[in-house]
Amino acid sequence: MKTTETDVLIIGAGPAGAIAAALLHREKFRVLVVEKQVFPRFVIGESMLPVSMNLLANAGLLDAVQRRQFMRKNGAVFLRGNETCNFDFSSQFTAGYNYTYQVPRADFDQTLADAVAARGVDVRYRHGVTAVNFDGPHATAGIEQPDGTALSVKARFILDCSGYGRVLPRLLQLEEPSTLPPRDSLFAHITGDVRPADREEGKIWICMHPDGAWLWIIPFSNGKTSVGAVAAPEFFQKFPGDPETQLRAILLGDPNAARRLAKLQFAMPVQRISGYSCSVKRLFGDKYALAGNATEFLDPIFSSGVALALASSECAAKVLIRQLRGEAVNWQVDYADHVMQGINTFRAYVSAWYDGRLPQIFFAPQRNPDIMRQVCSVLAGYVWDKSNPYVSQADRALMALTKVLGGLQRAAARKAASAGL
Numbered sequence: 001m002k003t004t005e006t007d008v009l010i011i012g013a014g015p016a017g018a019i020a021a022a023l024l025h026r027e028k029f030r031v032l033v034v035e036k037q038v039f040p041r042f043v044i045g046e047s048m049l050p051v052s053m054n055l056l057a058n059a060g061l062l063d064a065v066q067r068r069q070f071m072r073k074n075g076a077v078f079l080r081g082n083e084t085c086n087f088d089f090s091s092q093f094t095a096g097y098n099y100t101y102q103v104p105r106a107d108f109d110q111t112l113a114d115a116v117a118a119r120g121v122d123v124r125y126r127h128g129v130t131a132v133n134f135d136g137p138h139a140t141a142g143i144e145q146p147d148g149t150a151l152s153v154k155a156r157f158i159l160d161c162s163g164y165g166r167v168l169p170r171l172l173q174l175e176e177p178s179t180l181p182p183r184d185s186l187f188a189h190i191t192g193d194v195r196p197a198d199r200e201e202g203k204i205w206i207c208m209h210p211d212g213a214w215l216w217i218i219p220f221s222n223g224k225t226s227v228g229a230v231a232a233p234e235f236f237q238k239f240p241g242d243p244e245t246q247l248r249a250i251l252l253g254d255p256n257a258a259r260r261l262a263k264l265q266f267a268m269p270v271q272r273i274s275g276y277s278c279s280v281k282r283l284f285g286d287k288y289a290l291a292g293n294a295t296e297f298l299d300p301i302f303s304s305g306v307a308l309a310l311a312s313s314e315c316a317a318k319v320l321i322r323q324l325r326g327e328a329v330n331w332q333v334d335y336a337d338h339v340m341q342g343i344n345t346f347r348a349y350v351s352a353w354y355d356g357r358l359p360q361i362f363f364a365p366q367r368n369p370d371i372m373r374q375v376c377s378v379l380a381g382y383v384w385d386k387s388n389p390y391v392s393q394a395d396r397a398l399m400a401l402t403k404v405l406g407g408l409q410r411a412a413a414r415k416a417a418s419a420g421l
């Protein structure tokens with residue numbers, strides 16, 4: 001069997017893998033990235049958050065992304081019937097980027113992987129990891145090569161950035177069910193989207209469907225638009241037919257989506273993902289760590305996946321660099337706690353979205369601009385800024401705000417009722 005040696009073996013060349021490769025290579029460590037597929041390849045997860053711009057810049061990868069002229073995303077608009085809540089990233093609590101991009105992931109991921117390879121990182125496509133062993137002084141991985149033969153890689157450390165492949169969680173039995181209820185998603189790229197003008201054009205639209213789903217509309221600079229629906233599995237049973245018929249009926253059944261998408265044409269077969277939320281028992285172990293979607297994936301509602309992938313991978317690379325240099329590191333404190341801070345902040349918002357607190361806040365008749373700036377920074381991905389009370393005490397702050405709004409709404413209803421008497 002062919003064998004090779006490296007300092008760090010990275011499984012997967014998605015955003016998490018590319019960022020870690022760039023950072024480790026910059027510090028002169030030998031990095032081998034193995035990727036099961038051939039790029040460009042389709043993957044869902046196309047709306048970025050402004051915090052990702054900081055992370056790409058830190059890894060020296062932002063210039064390559066900016067050269068692609070992706071659609072500029074200036075914010076997020078939530079719509080429910082005739083109610084709207086329009087977040088603009090220029091109105092934020094946390095100092096940081098006030099825009100980001102909407103990216104077809106085939107192009108975005110290839111841009112990152114090519115930029116990393118151009119710097120000299122060994123990126124091998126059609127190389128799928130099938131086995132790992134952590135006994136002994138080195139980690140070893142068994143890899144299937146394009147011709148079907150096996151390659152054995154000896155590494156000082158393995159970083160699992162395999163996303164939905166979840167290589168180490170599966171091979172090391174680290175998988176844990178998510179605490180979130182199962183949800184499904186139907187999605188596709190389309191043409192025929194009638195977009196708003198100017199700085200509104202690139203904002204993501206999140207539409208609350210009258211029958212109990214939410215929809216995304218993500219416009220790209222290549223003329224196509226990503227559309228999708230997310231709901232409990234039962235929701236989709238109300239829409240008979242093949243996935244294309246189902247998705248069309250769902251999109252046109254929402255008044256706001258229908259305004260933009262009346263003339264939609266599918267530009268790819270409609271895809272379905274079921275029960276996408278997942279978790280793991282731990283984020284690291286002896287000679288390995290997990291980053292990106294190989295850790296925990298919550299829910300797409302706040303487009304947090306790529307931001308969390310980049311942030312966890314950056315953090316893992318920084319801790320690993322110190323470890324490889326012989327410094328004592330504490331993976332729990334320096335890595336897992338940091339990653340969980342981001343995940344848990346988004347978890348509070350995901351829960352508040354589905355239990356109705358966030359829609360109540362977003363569509364309140366009067367919104368406090370200071371609070372909305374703090375919430376906007378969370379939606380921009382600045383979930384490590386503990387000076388923001390809507391980060392440091394996310395759940396408690398959202399709960400308290402909903403109570404106040406509930407009280408105001410009851411008082412307004414009483415006043416209206418007595419005025420009517």
Ligand SMILES: Cc1cc2nc3c(=O)[nH]c(=O)nc-3n(C[C@H](O)[C@H](O)[C@H](O)COP(=O)(O)OP(=O)(O)OC[C@H]3O[C@@H](n4cnc5c(N)ncnc54)[C@H](O)[C@@H]3O)c2cc1C
Nearest residue numbers: 012014015016036045047129162163165292293300305306
């Ligand atoms: C319905 C839905 C909508 C979403 N929308 C958004 C959104 O708008 N914005 C957002 O930020 N996120 C979104 N996400 C989340 C997003 O898809 C992921 O968080 C993101 O792709 C994670 O990046 P990653 O680098 O961890 O993994 P990936 O991008 O999945 O990359 C992992 C790579 O590892 C490779 N791999 C797998 N197995 C192996 C193996 N055995 N050997 C070698 N290589 C392997 C894969 O081929 C893949 O290329 C969405 C998710 C869902 C389910």
